[in-house]
Amino acid sequence: xxTANSQARGRSTRQRTAVSSLLDEVEDFRSAQDLHDLLKxxxxxxxxxxxxxxxxxxxxxxxxxxxxxxxxEAVYRRCSQGHHHHLVCRACGRTVEVEGPAVExxxxxxxxxxxxxxxxxxxxxxxxxxPCTLAxxx
Amino acid sequence: xxTANSQARGRSTRQRTAVSSLLDEVEDFRSAQDLHDLLKxxxxxxxxxxxxxxxxxxxxxxxxxxxxxxxxEAVYRRCSQGHHHHLVCRACGRTVEVEGPAVExxxxxxxxxxxxxxxxxxxxxxxxxxPCTLAxxx
DNA sequence: ACGCAATTGACAATCATTGTCATCTGAGTT
DNA sequence: AACTCAGATGACAATGATTGTCAATTGCGT
Ligand SMILES: [Zn+2]
Ligand SMILES: [Zn+2]
Ligand SMILES: [Zn+2]
Ligand SMILES: [Zn+2]
Numbered sequence: 215x216x217t218a219n220s221q222a223r224g225r226s227t228r229q230r231t232a233v234s235s236l237l238d239e240v241e242d243f244r245s246a247q248d249l250h251d252l253l254k255x256x257x258x259x260x261x262x263x264x265x266x267x268x269x270x271x272x273x274x275x276x277x278x279x280x281x282x283x284x285x286x287e288a289v290y291r292r293c294s295q296g297h298h299h300h301l302v303c304r305a306c307g308r309t310v311e312v313e314g315p316a317v318e319x320x321x322x323x324x325x326x327x328x329x330x331x332x333x334x335x336x337x338x339x340x341x342x343x344x345p346c347t348l349a350x351x352x
Numbered sequence: 353x354x355t356a357n358s359q360a361r362g363r364s365t366r367q368r369t370a371v372s373s374l375l376d377e378v379e380d381f382r383s384a385q386d387l388h389d390l391l392k393x394x395x396x397x398x399x400x401x402x403x404x405x406x407x408x409x410x411x412x413x414x415x416x417x418x419x420x421x422x423x424x425e426a427v428y429r430r431c432s433q434g435h436h437h438h439l440v441c442r443a444c445g446r447t448v449e450v451e452g453p454a455v456e457x458x459x460x461x462x463x464x465x466x467x468x469x470x471x472x473x474x475x476x477x478x479x480x481x482x483p484c485t486l487a488x489x490x
Numbered sequence: 491a492c493g494c495a496a497t498t499g500a501c502a503a504t505c506a507t508t509g510t511c512a513t514c515t516g517a518g519t520t
Numbered sequence: 521a522a523c524t525c526a527g528a529t530g531a532c533a534a535t536g537a538t539t540g541t542c543a544a545t546t547g548c549g550t
Contacts, residue, residue: 225496225547247537261499266538286424286506287537301466312462317455321477324450328439330479337475339459341468363516363527385506399530404507424537425506 223275232258233268237278242307243289243300281338303343305350312339362409370396371406375416380445381427381438419476441481443488450477 224230232253240252250265260268269290272278279293281300293311297318301310317337325333342350362368370391378390388403398406407428410416417431419438431449435456439448455475463471480488 227497227547229498245537263499263501263539264497267498282420282424286420286426288424301463301468303468304470310466314455314458314462317452317458320452320455324452325439325477325479328448329482329485330439330441330477331485332442333477333479335475335477337473339463339468339471339473341463341471344467347467347469365516365528367529383506401508401531402529405528 224271228258229260229264230268232256232260233265234272237272237290237292241291242309243279243281243291243302245283245287245289249290281336299337299339301339301341303346304340305342305346308343308346361413366396367398367402368406370398371403372410375410375428375430379429380447381417381419381429381440382445383421383425383427387428419474437475437477439477439479441484442478443480443484446481446484 233249236249236252236256236258240249244252246262246266246269249269250260250262253260253265269278269280272292273280273290276295277292278290279300280288280290282288291309296313298311298313299317301312302308314337321335322333325331371387374387374390374394374396378387382390384400384404384407387407388398388400391398391403407416407418410430411418411428414433415430416428417438418426418428419440420426422442427445429447436449436451437455439450440446452475459473460471463469
């Protein structure tokens with residue numbers, strides 16, 4: 215019989231461990247390619263295809279958040295579990311998780327008022343963080 | 353001298369007119385490829401490259417809104433001028449423009465609380481519209 | 491140690507988007 | 521109306537992220 219606790223997470227491999235623990239250390243949103251390069255630098259080389267698949271699996275499992283940069287590239291970040299949004303610095307990528315219960319309610323109400331079902335939403339706030347604001351002033 | 357009123361909009365060509373007036377008629381978010389196909393159907397054929405360039409110009413001029421589908425494809429729609437958000441059907445693209453003054457205030461407050469400046473935000477609500485919900489039930 | 495299904499990764503394939511560049515054309519000028 | 525030429529077009533190639541393929545590898549239960 216299977217050891218019951220590994221919640222449909224598949225086998226434990228060197229590659230998955232490497233990707234997962236890298237995500238624990240990096241705190242900004244990063245592309246699959248970025249993460250792949252970082253792994254190579256650290257000598258924990260993992261095939262690019264595997265990086266993509268692992269990230270996808272983690273995203274499906276809700277363990278990482280995915281969003282898209284302005285040019286459509288997917289970027290990943292390990293976030294806290296519950297539903298939340300992001301305040302992201304355009305200059306350096308610094309990210310703060312934020313919550314807005316009122317926004318959640320508002321979105322749900324708007325959607326149902328218009329007869330939409332199976333509702334979800336995406337909300338990101340972009341700006342220039344304190345340090346970057348200072349840096350930009352010289 | 354130039355006729356002064358054409359606000360840096362470039363020349364008036366058959367192709368640009370075709371794309372622009374197509375956008376007036378279509379009310380959902382559509383990809384460049386979709387719009388290109390629609391034009392072909394209508395006998396107003398326009399090169400795909402030109403469709404892309406025209407959409408980009410319109411987007412830069414703030415005359416169309418752009419957002420990305422879940423798989424990263426850019427979709428375009430002629431919207432009203434002011435700041436607003438969208439309620440979009442995942443299945444058919446049907447779109448409703450929505451406003452949320454409270455959300456605007458919330459986003460600004462959150463950002464300044466964290467020392468961010470030059471703030472903007474993106475907010476889209478996704479769901480299945482009434483007709484598509486019915487269709488999905490058979 | 492054994493056996494096999496899950497996993498990996500080099501490589502090819504896909505697909506939206508952008509770059510190239512020879513050709514065409516809008517719109518002033520004569 | 522004919523002339524000019526910078527801006528515009530479009531067929532085609534190139535890019536770049538992501539996904540598909542499949543033979544070789546490996547985790548893990550036996
Ligand atoms: Zn910053
Ligand atoms: Zn939310
Ligand atoms: Zn619909
Ligand atoms: Zn807003």
